[in-house]
Amino acid sequence: MCKIKLIDVPSEIGAGTRGSSLGVGAIKTAAENAKNEYFRRFPVQHVEHENDLLFDTELEAATPHAKRIEGVVTQYERTSDVVASALETGHFPIVLTGDHSNAGGTISGLVKAYPEKSLGIIWIDAHADLHTPYTSPSGNIHGMPLAAMLGLNEQGRVGFGLRPNAINEQTQKAWEELKNVGNKMPKVDGKDIVFLGLRDTEEEENFLIEDEGMTVFRVEEARKKGMKNTAKQALRVLKDVDMIHVSFDVDSLDCDVVSHGTGTPVPNGLFIQEVIAFLSVILSEPKVCCFEVTEVNPTLDEKRNAMGEAAFKILYEATRVIEAFQ
Numbered sequence: 175m176c177k178i179k180l181i182d183v184p185s186e187i188g189a190g191t192r193g194s195s196l197g198v199g200a201i202k203t204a205a206e207n208a209k210n211e212y213f214r215r216f217p218v219q220h221v222e223h224e225n226d227l228l229f230d231t232e233l234e235a236a237t238p239h240a241k242r243i244e245g246v247v248t249q250y251e252r253t254s255d256v257v258a259s260a261l262e263t264g265h266f267p268i269v270l271t272g273d274h275s276n277a278g279g280t281i282s283g284l285v286k287a288y289p290e291k292s293l294g295i296i297w298i299d300a301h302a303d304l305h306t307p308y309t310s311p312s313g314n315i316h317g318m319p320l321a322a323m324l325g326l327n328e329q330g331r332v333g334f335g336l337r338p339n340a341i342n343e344q345t346q347k348a349w350e351e352l353k354n355v356g357n358k359m360p361k362v363d364g365k366d367i368v369f370l371g372l373r374d375t376e377e378e379e380n381f382l383i384e385d386e387g388m389t390v391f392r393v394e395e396a397r398k399k400g401m402k403n404t405a406k407q408a409l410r411v412l413k414d415v416d417m418i419h420v421s422f423d424v425d426s427l428d429c430d431v432v433s434h435g436t437g438t439p440v441p442n443g444l445f446i447q448e449v450i451a452f453l454s455v456i457l458s459e460p461k462v463c464c465f466e467v468t469e470v471n472p473t474l475d476e477k478r479n480a481m482g483e484a485a486f487k488i489l490y491e492a493t494r495v496i497e498a499f500q
């Protein structure tokens with residue numbers, strides 16, 4: 175049986191809306207209110223954040239197409255060190271983060287610990303997070319972590335030239351640094367990325383999904399097939415990789431049914447029990463080496479702490495599967 179290590183990364187400098195740094199606290203509050211022992215059983219290792227950069231308007235203006243990107247580089251370096259050392263000491267890291275840009279730090283830690291192993295990623299999300307500074311409409315880096323892991327540059331790897339942003343040198347340099355954290359670039363092949371719950375993407379991202387051969391399970395399709403069958407199919411897609419990372423963005427959940435307590439809520443998403451069913455198969459696969467939960471924002475929750483409670487329920491059930499099988 176594995177030793178689980180919880181890692182808390184309350185960074186929200188990659189988000190466009192404030193408050194996701196409070197997300198891990200909202201999950202802990204949900205556990206305490208349910209009188210659940212979870213956070214007593216698994217102590218949390220904290221990773222220092224750079225959220226004070228949010229108050230530096232000059233810094234934000236310096237790299238408008240990738241806001242606070244130098245801070246994100248620092249964050250990736252810190253998180254990747256903690257994740258890599260958790261793996262090296264025989265732990266299974268469960269990473270709880272503020273905004274989804276942090277996933278790049280987690281993944282950089284996996285490749286830092288195991289540079290020889292090929293990586294597959296299961297990305298449970300309403301969004302593809304495949305923008306680069308060259309294509310991002312917002313400049314918010316939580317829409318870019320997968321592009322960084324793919325090592326994408328100008329207009330993706332493709333050169334189709336859809337309204338590319340004019341990037342200054344400072345942004346360019348920091349984007350290269352960000353992609354190279356973990357000393358391996360690219361860290362993943364497009365064909366080894368599987369999405370679940372995707373339903374709000376831009377043209378540039380759709381192009382990349384198609385061009386790189388990524389796999390997408392949309393909500394209706396997965397529901398029709400059944401979540402466990404969908405999970406088995408996802409694992410078949412990743413049958414040749416050496417290790418698998420699972421990243422769960424709570425905006426994959428249906429915001430009308432569950433909660434709007436996340437930065438970029440989208441309707442017509444997954445239900446809590448569907449994510450639990452999907453993960454019950456995925457996390458029993460021995461090649462899975464890390465699980466991540468992100469983007470809970472209690473300041474946006476119209477139902478008190480409903481999103482924190484949903485995330486905790488999923489985290490709790492996911493952890494039971496990890497303990498049983500990893």
Ligand SMILES: [Mn+2]
Pocket residue numbers: 274299300301303316423
């Ligand atoms: Mn996301």
